[in-house]
Amino acid sequence: xxxxxxxxxxxxxxxxxxxxxDELHSVASDGQDAPHYSGMTRKELxxxxxxxxxxxxxxxxxxQSHKTVQMPILRLVDEQQKxxxxx
Numbered sequence: 549x550x551x552x553x554x555x556x557x558x559x560x561x562x563x564x565x566x567x568x569x570d571e572l573h574s575v576a577s578d579g580q581d582a583p584h585y586s587g588m589t590r591k592e593l594x595x596x597x598x599x600x601x602x603x604x605x606x607x608x609x610x611x612q613s614h615k616t617v618q619m620p621i622l623r624l625v626d627e628q629q630k631x632x633x634x635x
Contacts, residue, residue, distance in 0.1 A: 569600075 576582040583590040 565600075 572582055572586060575585045583593045586593050588596070
């Protein structure tokens with residue numbers, strides 16, 4: 549698999565994860581048994597959700613802390629400017 553395919557898979561996986569979390573949220577909001585819905589115990593589900601939330605927050609923090617690499621600015625120079633710099 550090339551890097552672009554990997555990136556597309558990550559994006560798709562994140563989108564799927566969000567959809568699953570949204571569905572789980574709907575189940576919990578409707579007063580249904582979210583642990584049963586997930587196939588996990590209440591303790592397992594809460595632990596996993598806390599880990600997902602922590603990892604997401606840390607990832608956001610890391611992404612925001614890295615400064616964007618600025619590309620050098622290219623300028624057009626006319627012939628007179630080139631002559632003055634050389635001479």
